[in-house]
Amino acid sequence: MARKKLSSFYEDLIDRMFISDRKHLVIKKEVEIAKLDGVEVLYSSYIDNLYPVRTKRLLFYKHFLFDFEFTTPAEQQLVTALLKRQFFNSFSISVD
Numbered sequence: 001m002a003r004k005k006l007s008s009f010y011e012d013l014i015d016r017m018f019i020s021d022r023k024h025l026v027i028k029k030e031v032e033i034a035k036l037d038g039v040e041v042l043y044s045s046y047i048d049n050l051y052p053v054r055t056k057r058l059l060f061y062k063h064f065l066f067d068f069e070f071t072t073p074a075e076q077q078l079v080t081a082l083l084k085r086q087f088f089n090s091f092s093i094s095v096d
Contacts, residue, residue: 003037010039010058013065017056022046026053034093036061044074053077055084061095 007030018025027042038059045052053074059066070087072080 006037006060013058014041033059034095036095057088
């Protein structure tokens with residue numbers, strides 16, 4: 001998929017994610033993983049009086065959308081930073 005079209009695809013996905021007023025986008029950034037262009041979003045959501053912070057990485061490759069997500073309580077965000085990095089680094093993607 002062409003880079004501009006891919007960027008538009010990710011934007012549309014993110015817009016649809018935040019239709020609910022219970023989710024709030026905090027940060028969005030482009031990422032490259034295994035030579036694939038992707039997007040990472042950090043957002044909070046309101047669930048049962050809690051505000052967990054979620055980090056989601058989206059990668060599109062050959063008609064497949066890969067969606068990886070790490071969730072942590074907001075007050076433990078700094079404590080779990082290493083765990084989050086380890087989680088995302090535990091996935092291996094090979095492209096041909």
